[in-house]
Amino acid sequence: MPACWLSRSGWGPSALRKADGPRPNPSPEGEGLSLDLHLHPCLKNATMKTAPFVAAVLLAAPLVLVTAASAQDGNSRPQPVVQPLTIPLPADRPYPGTMQLRVDATDVARGIFHVRQTIPVAKPGKLTLLYPQWLPGKHAPRGAIAEMAGFTASAGGKPLAWTRQPTDVYAFDIDVPAGTKSIEVAFDFLSPTRSSEGRVVVTPAMMNLQWEQVSLYPAGWFTRNIPVQLDVTLPEGWTGVAALDGLKTSGNRYSYAPTNYEVLIDSPMFAGRHFRKWDLGHNVTLNVVADEPHYLAASPDHIARHAALVAEAVALFGSRPFDRYEFLLALTDELGGIGLEHHRSSENSRAVDYFTKWDENDWERGLLPHELVHSWNGKYRRPDKLWTPDYRTPMQDNLLWVYEGQTSYWDLVLAGRSGMQSKETILGEWASHAANYSVQPGRRWRSVEDTTLDPIIAARKPKPFASWSRTEDYYNEGSLMWLEADMLIRGATNNRKSLDDFARAFFGGREGDWGQVTYDFGDVVAALNAVHAYDWERFLRDRMQASGRPAPTGGIERAGYRLVWRDTPNAYDRDRMAQGKNVDLTHSLGLTIDKDGIAGNILWDGPAFRADIVNGTRIVAVDGVAYGKERIEAAIKAAASDSKTPVRLLVERGGRYRTVEIAYHGGLRWPHLEKVADTPDGFDRLFAPKRAL
CATH class of the missing domain: 2.60.40.3650 (Immunoglobulin-like)
Incomplete structure (x- = not known):
């Protein structure tokens, strides 16, 4: 039935009559509807095409409606209590x-x-x-x-x-x-x-x-x-x-x-x-607490890189939106993890070996750059609907692809410029994100901007099939989108302008001003056009507000690289898996497996999904032998060399065991960014220290 039929109460023959108003005149097209009654508003626009349906409904309605009304007549029917403000x-x-x-x-x-x-x-x-x-x-x-x-x-x-x-x-x-x-x-x-x-x-x-x-x-x-x-x-x-x-x-x-x-x-x-602090210059201090005192053993080089991070941020934005800034960093295996921004401080935790195993932790050193950038982007400049006068007024997250997305871009750029992270790790991270979006089916129905509402919708809880529902992709897809914007400006202006110019004009301000200046979508577009005239409104709406977009690789390609697949992980994925003691097989079997053999991050409609493996399933054995990371990688390689050999797994879920055969023959696959021959390296210019210019 039409929806309007279901939206009314008090059914009976009178429901098809208007309480007052003129009797409608039958039209030539509606001669079959020339009934002696006042038509319900839902039926006033009926035409010859709808006449048979409407006529049938009108003839059947009295009996149906009387029956429905009679069935409800004896039920109690309360009215809502109005709650005053x-x-x-x-x-x-x-x-x-x-x-x-x-x-x-x-x-x-x-x-x-x-x-x-x-x-x-x-x-x-x-x-x-x-x-x-x-x-x-x-x-x-x-x-x-x-x-x-x-x-x-x-x-x-x-x-x-x-x-x-x-x-x-x-x-x-x-x-x-x-x-x-x-x-x-x-x-x-x-x-x-x-x-x-x-x-x-x-x-x-x-x-x-x-x-x-x-x-x-x-x-x-x-x-x-x-x-x-x-x-x-x-x-x-x-x-x-x-x-x-x-x-x-x-x-x-x-x-x-x-x-x-x-x-x-x-x-x-x-x-x-157990506490130590270091002066990083520019009225910025690094304050560190640790589970045990020996974890505070930072070398002069470690501190010099943190100081370079601060100097590069000030050089990028041109002014400081604070009178002083305190990095608050906990090196801990006991305190709950956190990465939160504040105007004059950060609130961060990292693993206890942040300093003591410095060379092994390159992949995770983007957190402090991220929170520092937020002093400019998020705290000083803030989307107008994310600024609220108290902590009861709801926030509107729509522009988080600027607030968080561009911060996720600058944290990588500043990490590269300061030496906090290597170029190899940063390119590996962008490769990992671009690859995940290239196979993410949730892109078909959900825009990046809609994912900005995910902190409210999902409260950051784990999801059964995150690749289909999507999560907070405004961070990493936002980063890739801003990379494309930067490379577009650089290419169009022969490197005379870049997103650095936008950052200085948009996020820079009066030295020491740690109030807030709000903005909206139009302000972002205008500021980009002031750097380089382009249809930025369409660019941003297409990439952030539209669903069904291709993988966000435009910035990678404009920088002179392409996304490729290899049978060994990139530096970012390698170190990330090593610290997490897991194996990410998203691009082969379509899942990740933790150190205990528990499957997670099941790729929607991927090989594991089609074998009815869900999050929480335990991989007990591979080809009849107890599960191990090396063993499942070997099974994937074997299946790649023989199209008749499946990946055989014994799995357990809820105390029930079964054997599954996954017909996957594509081999081990991890994403990398590969330099295109005979093209300028846009990343070398991007990561060049700004202080030296």
């Missing part, structure tokens, strides 16, 4: 007083933070306090409200009544008595003690204090207008670092000068037993 919207006005936030972080053994907060109030009545929900950098509502416990409110030592709003569980309503100048709230933050409960933020050697987890703020104000003064008590002998000003220490108590709540939330702390 009871939370004040944020206003750009001064807050009457300064909040005091006290955090006791000494309970390391149990990972519990004890919070005490004093909040000035302007008048009696209902005060709504909010726990931060929509968090910058996480691009989604990720507030850790479930870990809050023991909440109380009081004034002058007397308890106050409070209720949580059932339609917004992040909102607490408190009854403030007349004559009250401030209230006290207290609660415990029960941080996860194992990864199954969430990200671990406290270990015996270090902690990651995120102030949004241990504070509330009053509704009705822009958070930048709410003053707050922080005191935090750390375990004895620990050192803490945060990009907050006015630090005074008394034993293990850290007290900071008043700031505003927005700056507080953007200035997390790393603290630990």
Whole structure:
């Protein structure tokens, strides 16, 4: 039936009549519909082509509709309860007083933070306090409200009544008595003690204090207008670092000068037993905590490369959107992993051997460049719908292919220019991404821009068939798209201009300005056209907003390279698999296998998929012998040399075993970027240090 038939209630013969209005005149084309009734709006435009269907429906309708109505007449039918808006919207006005936030972080053994907060109030009545929900950098509502416990409110030592709003569980309503100048709230933050409960933020050697987890703020104000003064008590002998000003220490108590709540939330702390710091120049410091002290053994060359990274970033953008910047880096196997940007600091973790096995970790050294670039792209310049006045207002992620995608481009470029990563590793990473997109079926139905909503849709949880559903591809496909834009500009201007010019004009600003300047899609297009006139609107819309696009290899080809396949992994995939202790067979069997033989990342409609292998399936044996990485690679090679020999696997899932034969004969395949003969090497020019120009 037409959809409009299903959208009405109160069925019966009268449903086909209008309550009032003129009786329609039959038309010559509709003589067969010349019925003595007032037609339902759904039927007013019926023509000769639809006449037989409509006539049949009209003749059958009375019996069908009466029957349906009769069947429902005895059912209870409630109406919705209207929920009034009871939370004040944020206003750009001064807050009457300064909040005091006290955090006791000494309970390391149990990972519990004890919070005490004093909040000035302007008048009696209902005060709504909010726990931060929509968090910058996480691009989604990720507030850790479930870990809050023991909440109380009081004034002058007397308890106050409070209720949580059932339609917004992040909102607490408190009854403030007349004559009250401030209230006290207290609660415990029960941080996860194992990864199954969430990200671990406290270990015996270090902690990651995120102030949004241990504070509330009053509704009705822009958070930048709410003053707050922080005191935090750390375990004895620990050192803490945060990009907050006015630090005074008394034993293990850290007290900071008043700031505003927005700056507080953007200035997390790393603290630990084992700590070192290095000056990188340009008012940038590298602060490192580690599980054990020997992991802090950085060589002068290691630090020189970090310093070169900072210098290259300043040379690229032309100014600093900060007065100082603190790299916060945890080298740990115990603290939960993190890579998060802030305006005047990073919040990162890497493996404990970041320094001690430097030559083996080239592939993972793009994280610090990424977060540093975010000070310009994401924090200072921010999409207008990603800037919000508080942490309750929803963010709109559509332009993350600029915010994250171009940052993912610059982190590789700056890593190459500074020596943080080798050219071989960077090209291997681009090859890996381009190859994955070349076989990704989800491209047929989902655009890159739609994947910017994935942090909200999927909350970054694992997916059954990610190649079909797609994930947050705006990072890596965004990087490849910006590579193409850069190479297009370089080629059209005979290397007189490049995306460097866009970066300086668009992300650069007034030296030391660490406010925010917002932009929209039109601003991006205009800034690109100011560098080189081109149909940038079509270019960006085709690549970011359209589905069904080919693999994003245009920048690779403009740089004088092509995507090829070899039977050995590129440098990036090789080191990535070595550290992860897994084998990535995406481009052969269509899956990855971890160190325990567990399959994952099943390629939609790939060989493993067609053999009914799904994520979590355990590969028990290959050709009747216990699974091993070398053994399955040998089986793939054998099948490539004999078209009649399948890859035979014994697999187990849920306690059930079966033998599968995969008829794949294409051999081992990993992607590489290969230089095209007799063409200029665009990557050599791209990675040339800018400081030397």
